[in-house]
Amino acid sequence: MSTSDPAERAVAVVGMSCRVPGAEDLDAFWDLLRDGVDAITDVPAGRWDLDGIPDGAHGFEGVRRGGFLDRVADFDSGFFGISPREAEAMDPRQRLALELSWTALEHAAVVPETLRGAKAAVFLGATGDDYAALVHRHGGDAVSHHSMAGLSRGVIANRVSYQLGLRGPSLTVDAAQSSSLVAVHLACESLLSGAATLALAGGVHLNLAPEGTLAFARAGALSPDGRCYAFDARANGTVRGEGGGMVVLKRLSDAVADGDTVHCVLLGSAVNNDGGGEGLTVPDGEAQRELLHSAYAQAATDAARVRYVELHGTGTRAGDPIEAAALGAVLGQDRPDAEPLLVGSVKTNIGHLDGAAGVIGLIKVALSVRNGILPSSLNYAEPNPAIPMERLRLRVNDTTGPWPEGPRLAGVSSFGVGGTNCHVVVGQAPA
Known part of the structure; x- marks a missing residue:
């Protein structure tokens, strides 16, 4: 943008x-x-x-x-x-x-x-x-x-x-x-x-x-x-x-x-590619960090104010820790309060919709922002040992409840197996 x-x-x-x-x-x-x-x-x-x-x-x-x-x-x-x-x-x-x-x-x-x-x-x-x-x-x-x-x-x-x-x-x-x-x-x-x-x-x-x-x-x-x-x-x-x-x-x-009804606002977005890394199908943490910095710069939004991120969140042993580390580095640090960044994945409900996965994550966030309710991410019992949740200041939203205190500001991530990454910044509709 x-x-x-x-x-x-x-x-x-x-x-x-x-x-x-x-x-x-x-x-x-x-x-x-x-x-x-x-x-x-x-x-x-x-x-x-x-x-x-x-x-x-x-x-x-x-x-x-x-x-x-x-x-x-x-x-x-x-x-x-x-x-x-x-x-x-x-x-x-x-x-x-x-x-x-x-x-x-x-x-x-x-x-x-x-x-x-x-x-x-x-x-x-x-x-x-x-x-x-x-x-x-x-x-x-x-x-x-x-x-x-x-x-x-x-x-x-x-x-x-x-x-x-x-x-x-x-x-x-x-x-x-x-x-x-x-x-x-x-x-x-x-x-x-x-x-x-x-x-x-x-x-x-x-x-x-x-x-x-x-x-x-x-x-x-x-x-x-x-x-x-x-x-x-x-x-x-x-x-x-x-x-x-x-x-x-x-x-x-x-x-x-x-005079349209506005369900939410897309404040900014970014697309990049892993551009090398360890392998064609292996996610790259540095590229994901660059993606997040670019998206929030485009949105002119302080990443530390984001309350929730709809993850790419595939549940793979390689991908989840890389995604978590990038989120923690860019969105988890310097948060203005003691609350961690909440994360979740609609893939735990309906599976990975491949080429349609990202927009379904966006629609989930749009509905959540509009209704002021954050649905639970399923199948979560204890953190992946390769993801230091407390240090990264992340928490899986495993219980449906009201939108966390603060701005209704969220991110949505989607990553392609060939390294094309996208992140969209979502905000509440203006009054």
Whole structure:
């Protein structure tokens, strides 16, 4: 975010939507968070063929668990003016993106038709191509003239822009697991540069084939018991989830002028890359510290005033201690009171939504800031011995309760396996 006046850099979240494991919409997601629901289940019947993976196979036990959506094949094609044949050829993520975009605009009290021809942007995080892989297994006869666009990951964002008649920037972002939060960052940049007057930003992810989860297992990144133990001594890997989320963004000054309901304000954000480190897939603590310094400088905000950070928080043995050390160094020190920085991870509720993970963390924080309630992070009993919580002045928020005393100021982190990191600074809506 590049303008000089902090007030002019602020971006308002004026609408939201989501569909995640255990929650079909925004209200159900808040209920899930507030009630501390664990939405991880066995793989739905008929989703994957796991005959080649025997029960109890060492290192692969977690393949049979995850966070899943119901009825991923359902889609009201007629509502969007799409023929049943074309809808069948579309990657279900395109369908999900259309539904989430429409619902987010409704939540923002924006009539979609009024945006036709406007400089409205779409930035959507997405990774992998499970549906295309499934189609290609059936050979050339499964490919139609709708497949070129229907199976393209790059068209996911374009599909939304086309259906709504939007003329602003439109692109699918793939920065691995940080994709959707990077999409939010790019959307803010687009608004602040004047390239767009309104932006839809978020991400979608579906686990339609087992190979992606098998890859996590073979890399040692999958929790064998299907639970994410973020910052806990039992941390043994992540658990995969699916779903999506969308936020509607405007410059704060425009939102106030338009009389919009502002759910929270994005004060600043930053993106960088590990740029070396010990390995391509190994997080780098120095880069994460630089990311945090940059984000709070952009937000013109004292990092020591932050009360909560929604972690990347995958529950991996390597990643959690590195993330904790960076947070402690930048946000944990020089705090104006005796209270530690509270941290948590929505991945403990619904799993890791890969390219959609970051925006779901942002929506969790937006709901928390709006409601003045901080939901618990699940599966936490005792700190990871590699994370000196007291010295770093961190504490896992393991009990749902009122927002801690002080400003409703929070951060959201998301990191990609290839080293692309993103952090967004979130504040309360102005009175």
